[in-house]
Amino acid sequence: MLMFLSLLISTFARASAYSSLLTDAENKTSTTLEGKHAWNDVDFLRQMINQETVIRLSLVKNVQALVSDVYLMKKSITTSEMTISALQQTIETLNVRVLSLEEENKRLMESRVDYQERIHDLETTLETVNVSVNSLNENLDTAQKQNDEKRQDIVNKTNRVLEDIKVEVRYLSVTLFDFKDHTATKDENNNQKFIDIERHVNTSFEELQAENLKNKGEFNEIKEHIHNVEKVQTEYQKTITENLTSTIAEVETQLRKSEYERLKLSSAVSSLEAFRMNMTQSNCNTKSKIAFSAGIPSYDDNWTGSTLVLPDIIYSEGKGYDSNTGVFTAPTEGTYLFYISIQSAYRKYIYLDIVLNGSSKVRSMAFYGSGSTISIYQTGTNLVILHLTVGDRVWVKRTDGTGYYSDSGHVCTFSGIRLY
Secondary structure, X not given: OHHHHHHHHHHHHHXXXXXXXXXXXXXXXXXXXXXXXXXXXXXXXHHHHHHHHHHHHHHHHHHHHHHHHHHHHHHHHHHHXXXXXXXXXXXXXXXXXXXXXXXXXXXXXXXXXHHHHHHHHHHHHHHHHHHHHHHHHHHHHHHHHHHHHHHHHHHHHHHHHHHHHHHHHHHHHHHHHHHHHHOOOOHHHHHHHHHHHHHHHHHHXXXXXXXXXXXXXXXXXXXXHHHHHHHHHHHHHHHHHHHHHHHHHHHHHHHHHHHHHHHHHHHHHHHHHHHHHHHHHOOOOHHHOOEEEEEOOOOEOXXXXXXXXXXXXXXXXXXXXXXXXXXXXXXXXEEEEEEEEEEOOOOOOEEEEEEEOOEEEEEEEEOOOOOOOOOOOOEEEEEEEEEEOOOOEEEEEEEEEOOEOOOOOOOOEEEEEEOO
16 A cells, blocks of 8 residues: 555656646747656556555455454354353253252162062061961861861760660660559659650750751851951952052152153253254354244144144244245255254153154154053153255154144244254
8 A cells, every 4th residue: 555655656746747847938848759758647647546446445345345244253153152052051951950850760769779678578567467377277277177076076975875865765665664564553653754754865865956056057157267367368468469569560660761861861961062062163154054943832632743833933044944834945055953842742642753855864752651640741852963955855753642732932842953
């Protein structure tokens, strides 16, 4: 610039000199050749001024373009920093949730130890009950044997008494016949004795029969009591076994779910950390900047469609995502990152895939067991990095399950960004 000004000053000086040659009285005898040189210098000066004007205008345009580019770069950097800050907050939140799940897992492990101790106590109680039942069975067997022996002894004793009575009756009959032969006066007395003896025999026989029936009733009551004890023992063992099985199954289910949630959150944290690093290293050129984030403003418990359409555009730059069809079409070639977050309907499950040109790449599972009694909503997330060419199409496809839950806060989202 200084050289240009120096050249301009020297040109003006030369022009002044030539002007003096044209106007000074002492130089009125200048030749025609000198006048031509002066006009040539004036033309040269005019050309230099025109070039300087063109250069100045070009410099002004370049400076304005540079200022605009710097402004856009600052805006893009600010947006990237805000995005990175939001991702860092999300990562911190997820880390807090991971710590919470680890604490819950620890509590579940402690509960598992308590359940195992309770199971051990129940097994000990069951063994004690079994020992008591076995002892009761032995006592019942002993009582049954004693009753059998007693009943047999009574039967034998009754038989002996009957035999003695029969012998006595025969003896009395012989005696009566003898008395009848020897005396007639004592017939009446003998008949009375015979009636008394017969009554005594009949009474003794009835008493023996009543005692025998009583013993049979006691024996039947003992048998029924044994049957009731065996039935109670069977029901008690069945109840204890069912309770133990149910308790163990619930503890194992809770542990599996806790481990699954912890792994899922760890995966999400790792994915977001990788996404943050890629965002930090990404190109800030706005001409190649492509990103979008879409959500669903309401829930549908019975949705069974194929393509998940997220109509609310939360953020969009560089176009590509169609909120009417739910399909992202790559406007430029590059490496893209896609992220899906879905929440199942109440006590239901749903599987969603991120699909590239009809080919499933990753799956997000919001799982809920059909036999579970826990009343909760489940969340499924996943992330994938894909290289796309111009015109490649990416969308979210349902592969299994029914319904989803979302609200005005956009619980269910689908996002994508061009990394480089």
